[in-house]
């Protein structure tokens with residue numbers, strides 16, 4: 261039992277505390293941990309602020325055209341991130357009709373090269389990029405350009421060399437995290453509403469096991485937020501909270517592809533295959549590439565929308581693919597450019613219909629759900 265449940269009225273004079281040395285020891289330790297966590301929380305808030313300042317001038321001064329300006333095309337974009345010579349270009353050449361130069365030396369690829377993956381009736385842009393090096397996010401090599409292109413993707417494909425040290429994955433994750441990308445993580449359920457006066461109120465119906473309100477308040481103070489209503493609906497850490505205060509984090513899905521498994525033991529392949537979001541492949545020997553594409557497609561989380569002309573059956577063979585959060589307006593645009601102009605209303609059947617299984621008449625701003633059937637009335 262936690263000592264915190266004892267109130268003075270339940271235990272006058274704290275007799276139990278004095279008699280039970282184990283408990284008092286625990287109490288001290290908990291107190292000490294709490295202080296450590298508090299100071300660590302403050303330190304992290306300062307660090308995050310400092311990093312942000314480091315990143316800002318570069319983002320502002322970068323002129324259009326300085327990055328890799330490749331037009332987005334197709335239903336979604338996947339960006340390949342990896343160290344030099346792990347096989348990114350080989351993978352692009354194997355899975356798309358685009359040839360990207362490959363060679364045994366590092367930095368063969370010096371710019372962004374787009375290819376198109378065709379899968380399940382969808383066209384997905386796969387972007388080959390230069391390899392990045394440690395310190396990329398701080399400006400080494402073309403690292404900053406590469407990691408900023410990563411932000412434009414719907415999915416990050418981290419390409420790793422199965423014959424190299426396992427450290428490489430953590431190093432790459434660090435580079436992406438440094439520019440505000442969070443991989444395979446949901447945006448924490450936290451709302452911060454700034455006010456003019458009234459101080460800080462923290463509403464938290466769940467128990468916080470990784471941090472406490474004192475730490476969260478000090479983080480707000482660090483960012484000069486002195487008046488705000490904060491609503492926390494899940495057990496977050498101090499880092500999560502800093503992410504929410506900064507508000508510019510990008511939460512992205514990521515698939516880890518370990519290439520060159522032709523050079524490692526079966527045990528190693530087995531171990532890699534059991535890690536979350538991980539697919540072992542060999543580009544050279546054409547191993548597991550189909551499965552990689554299947555897994556990436558799943559992680560893209562696209563919505564399939566079936567269109568139906570009035571008085572006919574829906575066309576189940578040719579869905580329109582949309583990103584999560586898409587509205588009827590997006591559906592119109594992807595059917596035909598001019599459809600949005602003559603739009604009157606739409607009828608939806610499926611999960612997004614308020615009357616499901618009955619249809620609903622909706623407007624431009626209605627959000628569609630996966631496998632909805634939509635009729636556009638123009």
Ligand SMILES: Nc1nc2c(ncn2[C@@H]2O[C@H](COP(=O)(O)OP(=O)(O)OP(=O)(O)O)[C@@H](O)[C@H]2O)c(=O)[nH]1
Pocket residue numbers: 342343344345346347348349350351361362363364365366367368369370389390391392519520521522523541542543544545
């Ligand atoms: N053994 C083995 N070698 C591979 C495999 N895939 C690629 N390679 C080799 O790895 C080397 C680098 O491949 P690239 O595709 O140029 O690698 P990259 O990641 O695009 O490299 P940069 O553009 O320089 O960053 C080439 O010599 C490829 O032949 C594989 O599955 N197994």
Ligand SMILES: [K+]
Pocket residue numbers: 344345346362363364365366367368369
């Ligand atoms: K190479």
Ligand SMILES: [Mg+2]
Pocket residue numbers: 348349350360361362368369388389390391
């Ligand atoms: Mg390359």
